[in-house]
Amino acid sequence: MTTDTSRAELDAVVVGAGFSGMYMLHRLRDLLGLSVRVFEAGDDVGGTWYWNRYPGARCDSESYLYCFSFDEDLAQEWSWSGKYPEQPEILRYLNHVADRFDLRPDIRFGTRVTAAHFREDLNRWEIESDQGDRVLARYFITAIGCLSAGQVPNIEGLDGFEGDWYHTGAWPHEGVDFAGKRVGVVGTGSSGVQAIPVIAEQAGHVTVFQRTPQYMIPARHGTVTREFLEEAKRNYNEIFEKRRWTQSGFPFDPSERSALEVDDEERRAIYEAAWEQGGFRFLSATFSDIALDRRANDTAAEFVRSKIRDTVRDPETAEKLVPRDHPFASKRTLIDTNYYETYNRENVTLVDIRHDPIEEITASGIRTRDGDHDLDIIVFATGYDAMTGPFTRIDIRGRGGAVLKEKWAEGPKTYLGLVSAGFPNMFMITGPGSPSVLSNMPVSIEQHVEWISDLVGHMLASGLEVAEAAAEAEAEWVDHVNEVASKTLYLLADSWYLGANIPGKPRVFMPYAGGVGNYRKRCDEVAAAGYEGFVLRGGESVAAR
Ligand code: NAP
Numbered sequence: 001m002t003t004d005t006s007r008a009e010l011d012a013v014v015v016g017a018g019f020s021g022m023y024m025l026h027r028l029r030d031l032l033g034l035s036v037r038v039f040e041a042g043d044d045v046g047g048t049w050y051w052n053r054y055p056g057a058r059c060d061s062e063s064y065l066y067c068f069s070f071d072e073d074l075a076q077e078w079s080w081s082g083k084y085p086e087q088p089e090i091l092r093y094l095n096h097v098a099d100r101f102d103l104r105p106d107i108r109f110g111t112r113v114t115a116a117h118f119r120e121d122l123n124r125w126e127i128e129s130d131q132g133d134r135v136l137a138r139y140f141i142t143a144i145g146c147l148s149a150g151q152v153p154n155i156e157g158l159d160g161f162e163g164d165w166y167h168t169g170a171w172p173h174e175g176v177d178f179a180g181k182r183v184g185v186v187g188t189g190s191s192g193v194q195a196i197p198v199i200a201e202q203a204g205h206v207t208v209f210q211r212t213p214q215y216m217i218p219a220r221h222g223t224v225t226r227e228f229l230e231e232a233k234r235n236y237n238e239i240f241e242k243r244r245w246t247q248s249g250f251p252f253d254p255s256e257r258s259a260l261e262v263d264d265e266e267r268r269a270i271y272e273a274a275w276e277q278g279g280f281r282f283l284s285a286t287f288s289d290i291a292l293d294r295r296a297n298d299t300a301a302e303f304v305r306s307k308i309r310d311t312v313r314d315p316e317t318a319e320k321l322v323p324r325d326h327p328f329a330s331k332r333t334l335i336d337t338n339y340y341e342t343y344n345r346e347n348v349t350l351v352d353i354r355h356d357p358i359e360e361i362t363a364s365g366i367r368t369r370d371g372d373h374d375l376d377i378i379v380f381a382t383g384y385d386a387m388t389g390p391f392t393r394i395d396i397r398g399r400g401g402a403v404l405k406e407k408w409a410e411g412p413k414t415y416l417g418l419v420s421a422g423f424p425n426m427f428m429i430t431g432p433g434s435p436s437v438l439s440n441m442p443v444s445i446e447q448h449v450e451w452i453s454d455l456v457g458h459m460l461a462s463g464l465e466v467a468e469a470a471a472e473a474e475a476e477w478v479d480h481v482n483e484v485a486s487k488t489l490y491l492l493a494d495s496w497y498l499g500a501n502i503p504g505k506p507r508v509f510m511p512y513a514g515g516v517g518n519y520r521k522r523c524d525e526v527a528a529a530g531y532e533g534f535v536l537r538g539g540e541s542v543a544a545r
Helices: 019-031 072-077 087-100 190-202 226-234 236-244 264-277 281-285 294-311 315-321 441-462 471-486 516-528
Strands: 009-015 036-039 113-119 124-129 134-142 164-167 182-186 205-210 216-218 334-336 348-352 358-362 365-368 371-374 377-380 395-397 426-428 466-469 534-538 541-544
Touching: 009 019, 009 113, 009 124, 019 036, 019 087, 019 441, 072 236, 113 134, 182 190, 182 365, 190 205, 190 334, 190 377, 205 365, 226 236, 236 441, 236 516, 264 281, 264 294, 294 315, 315 348, 426 441, 441 516, 441 534, 466 471
Parallel strands: 009 036, 009 134, 113 395, 134 426, 164 377, 182 205, 182 377, 205 348, 216 334
Antiparallel strands: 113 124, 124 134, 358 365, 365 371, 466 534, 534 541
């Protein structure tokens, strides 16, 4: 089945060899018997975990939950070492998956897909790469991740900087030697807060350039033991099934109480217990309305603020770190290890660039309004053109030469985050309009991969050639995604969920906030109703459903 030619005709092309692309290849090739080529820009498997090798890179989802569930033997034979897996451990896991299912022969590494055009005359996608490939495929499947288009801010002078600079999402494989160096870190999102404490332990001095203070929950890495992980394994079937039907893909029992129905003392005790346990449980296990009700949210926000003040010894630095301009959890909640404590070190300085803005990068460092910061290394932990960026960087054209980037110019338009009208047989794994980044990713990835391969299997069995979203179904879904988001507090923050981190990007809430379980139910219903909302065409018959 493996083909070597760069001009092959294939059943399916999959872009990306992270969690999504690897599992998609396995399903299509090994279950449906299709010819599949995966194109991967990196030189090996891993996706996010191939690129993000910055110091301290670790997953915020707990290890026993951040893994595949589709193969019981795979789940049982792999043992995680602790509560949160570090990047090298996840990469080892994904390499193990690649070997176990013999995936590499069908992955073309070091190859970036540059264009994908739907050929209406052939009902095929014509796909081109930067390595000169031009292949035809019936199915074009994007497994390109939601956070893979790195964003380095356009600050004047970077070209003339005489030191070294890096983006966290494209970290050198050989690592970076920070010993004795003066390091500037721009950005305090998930990547920055993981990297800063580790860099501070190695560097001569670290200057953090912070735009928006964030709320963080401690990780408490040490709170999970080997015994716990072994016990979890024994209960995997139950755990995995439960995580499929929850709000965020974690099998935690959500609290049903409002933060406003208990008195101050009890509320504080509940927050304290969750704070001691650490991690995302703080969001669900405390109160039911933190993400929905501003007054309830304020109680959680104030609790975190008090923790910052308790931890950071210098009151002026503490106040700079206290978030005030957005509700708790309205941006991606950050899970930290020693982040606030790091500001008690002698070799760490915080620059609040809202009040002391960056003016330019000079040959020797970063100049802010109030002075020069001499640096040997700048680390940009400045995030991504999230969710749509990975798509708009590929020249994707559907029926009539319609350009996806233009169709999405005012925000992504999809049906279920899986398909976009006018782009037949193009399927998106964790595309915009699906729970994706609001969930434990492997859960959403497995659900999409399985749903897509079921649809492809249905098409093969029924002699159908083409599946695409009906325009009305898509419009309804886009409205639904917006309506659900409007009932949350997400819209009150300038987050990458809304594209607010990218100058000029339309302010549209991109993921689906209705919950993993509800979403899965909806997708299942669509399939059970004969792929309601899709237009399916095959041979002479045309079935509009
Ligand atoms: P991010 O959350 O978008 O954070 C980027 C940071 O850079 C923010 O502090 C942002 O400030 C700042 N920034 C952006 N542009 C800037 C500019 N022009 N000047 C100054 N500061 C600027 O990016 P990230 O930390 O890479 O994380 C992205 C997402 O990846 C996370 O939310 C998470 O979903 C995922 N991730 C997960 C993990 C994990 O599981 N442990 C680790 C890393 C990343 P503003 O807040 O003001 O925009």
